[in-house]
Amino acid sequence: MHVRARHYRTAQPLDITCEQGKISGIEPIPDEADLPWVAPAFCDVQINGCDKISFNSDTLTGAQIRHVVRVCQQHGIAQLLPTLVTGSFDALMHGFRTIREACAEDPELAQAIVGIHLEGPYISADDGPRGAHPKQHVRPPCWDEFRRFQEEAAHGMIRMLTVAPEMPGALPFVEQAARTGVIVALGHTGASPACIRDAINVGAKISTHLGNGSHAVLPRHDNYLWEQLASDQLWASMIGDGHHLPDSVMRCILRVKTPARLILTCDASPLAGLAPGAYRQWEHDFEVLPTGKIVVSGTPYLAGAWAFTDTCVANVLRLGETSLADTIDMASNRPRELLGLPARQIAVGEPSELIVFDWAPGAEFRMRLPLAV
Secondary structure (H helix, E strand, O other): OEEEEEEOOOOOEEEEEEEOOEEEEEEEOOOOOOOOEEEEOEEEEEEOEEOOEEOOOOOOOHHHHHHHHHHHHHOOEEEEEEEEEOOOHHHHHHHHHHHHHHHHHOHHHHHHEOOEEEEOOOOOOOOOOOOOOOHHHOOOOOHHHHHHHHHHHHOOOEEEEEEOOOOOOHHHHHHHHHHOOOEEEEOOOOOOHHHHHHHHHOOOOEEOOOOOOOOOOOOOOOOHHHHHHHOOOOEEEEEOOOOOOOHHHHHHHHHHHOOOOEEEEOOEOOOOOOOOEEEEEOOEEEEEOOOOOEEEOOOOOEOOEOOOHHHHHHHHHHHOOOOHHHHHHHHOHHHHHHHOOOOOOOOOOOEOOEEEEEOOOOOOOEEEEEEEO
16 A cells, blocks of 8 residues: 655655555655645544444443444544443443453454543542533442452553542542552542642542533632643643533643643544434433534533544644644654553554545645555
């Protein structure tokens, strides 16, 4: 396979040859009109499912996991963390076990799934911070339960864990999890600023979808959003789908965290990609609006994302706050850095999982090849 496109960092026109899953040759070529761009494919740390498939389902199958991965690849996502949210012990155990077994049976799936993100159940039960997570399954952190998730079912695949640090016993739990190499994220929290600082000091590394999963009304100065935003020790993930955050908030997060400490995630829900209409997931009724916004039925409250990472990249580029290269890297190599994975480059010997796209300043980012392999 040949890809003729401009390097996303240098703008150098290149002819890239790919064979057997690797880049086998790169040659400079003369400039041509209408050449697209090429970049390493995306890595998303928060994918809950799509097409009515939820990684939380107590009937999740290997075939369903493969379907979600294929859909993600169509949107340029080469690597991902399947995300399981707050649920019963049995449902979570089933999800971890099914993902682990599917990866063990399918090398291509194992290459795409680089870990699992557990978002909850150790989060705030308050309306607002809890988001769409089922309240009946919210509970305080329990190391024995998490150990069973990790050792008995996931066999070490849980690489990221979102916790509300104000929950009883959360701080020693965060410290213990961080010591095992799990990336601890703060999210779905109503913690005091002092508690946020304490959690960072014992090992919390990143904020999960900063600006979302929070109260509708906060103290104007002394609150957990400002504290997380201001911390230089804390990375952040941001949902850039155009619905979860207004442009002004995205601009502030981009400027303060900078592309060095910010990753883009789509937070694709089990309703991602579905036609407008009413649906039931996670024991709640939801609605996909014609705009692509997903809400709890009968309310204006968000309930996950409909779009994928390519849409988030397009929206952030539209803001004009970051360069093309930095924006792509926030969706590709920054997540890999967070996870301790090698950065992807366009070089001989590197994986041939590439995105090819059209873009110009003031124009829309548009995928041309979903994922070249």
